[in-house]
Amino acid sequence: MQTLRLNKTTIWGRLPAFLFCAAVLLSATPRVFAQSDDPLVVRRTAADLLNRIHQAAQQQNYEGAFVYQRGNFVQTSRIAHYATRNDGEFEQLESLDGKPRKMLRHNDDMYTFIPERHLCVVEKRQNKDSFPALLAASSDQVLAVYEPKLLGDDRVAGIDSDVVELDPKDAYRFAYKLWADKKTGLLLRAQTLDPSGQVLEQLSFSQISIGVPVDKTAIVNGIHNTAGWTVVRPPVEPVDMEAQGWDIEPTVPGFHKIRELRRPMAARDPGEPAIPVDQAVFSDGLAAISVFVEPVENNTRKEGAGSSGATHVLVKRRGDFWITLLGEVPQATLQQFASAIEYKAPK
Secondary structure, three states: OEEOOOOOOOHHHOOOOOOOOOOOOOOOOOOOOOOOOOHHHHHHHHHHHHHHHHHHHHHOOEEEEEEEEEOOEEEEEEEEEEEEOOOEEEEEEEEOOOOOOEEEEEOOEEEEEEHHHOEEEEEEOOOOOOOOOOOOOOHHHHHOOEEEEEEEEEEEOOEEEEEEEEEEOOOOOOEEEEEEEOOOOOEEEEEEEOOOOOEEEEEEEEEEEEOOOOOOHHHHHHHHOOOOOEEEOOOOEEOOOOOOOEEEOOOOOOOEEEEEEEEEEOOOOOOOOOEEEEEEEEEOOOOEEEEEEEEOOOOOOOOEEEEEOOEEEEEEEEOOEEEEEEEOOOHHHHHHHHHOEEEOOOO
16 A cells, blocks of 8 residues: 655645644633542543533633654744633744744735745635634533543643543543643643554643733734735535535444535546535534545546654545545554545435
C-alpha cells in the first residue's frame, strides 16, 4: 500500500481553522479544583472544567502567543480575541514563523490574508474548535467515551492552572491532557497522547494576558480595507450526502455527525471545471473525523494511508469515487469508519 505524506509546511495548510481560533470562560472567580478518589466527584469536577473551557473561548478577552508542536515541526502564532456585549466576537490570528498569514474574524465572518499572493479569502467559520476552544459538545458526550483523571495544579505561561487528563475508554481514540486557567477557565495548553503516554501534538501559550481591554480597531479596519487585495469567496453549501446515495453511519462508539458540506476543488487542468467535494464531519467531543467524497474522473489520487503526529489519513476507492478519511485518531479507527461506508446510486 502506498504511503501518503501530509503537508507539514504550516498549520495554516490544514483543514480550515482545524487547529485554530478563540478563547475561553465565564466567571473571574476562582473555582476549587476538587481532588478526590470518588469517581462521581472526579467526573463532576472534570465536567465543570470542560464546560468552563467551552464557554470561556467565546466570552474572554485575551492577547498572547502560542506554539504548536508536532514532532520536529514547530509553529508560533499570535492571537487576540475580544468579546463585546453588542457586536459579538472579534479575533486576529497571525503566523509568526514561515510565510506571513493573518486571519481576521468578526463572529463567523473570516478573512484570511495571504500577502505573497495579495489574496484575501472570505468565508464563513464552519467550526468553533480552534485553540484555545474545544469541539462544541456537551461534557456528558465527552465523558461517555473518555475517563477523567484530575492531576492537580501546574503553571503555564506564568498562570496557575488546573490539569485534567482524559483517557479513552477504548482503542479508537487518543488521550488528551488539558491545562486551564484557574480563574477564568481559559485553555492554556492541550496535549494529544499516544497509548504509551508520549506527546503526539501540543498547543501551548508561551505568553498570555487575560482580561485585557477591548481593542478591536485594527481588526475592524483590516476587514473593511481590502483595497489592493484579490478577494475570493469560495462557495460552500450544505449537502445531503444520504440523498446522494451515501450511507455513512459510524460503528465507532461516541462519534456523531455534526455537519455536511460541499466545496469545489480546483481541477488539475485550469481549463476544467471545479470538482465537487462533499465532506461529512463526525466528532466525539474532542476528536474529529472528516470523510471526503469526490469523483474519480479528472482526479489523480491513489489509495494509501499515512500519518503526521496525531493526524492520520486513509484514501480508498469506492467505484467511481475517492473516499478520504482524515482525523486525529488511530489509523484503525479510520479503517473501521471506512468499512461501514456504503453507496447506492440514487434513482
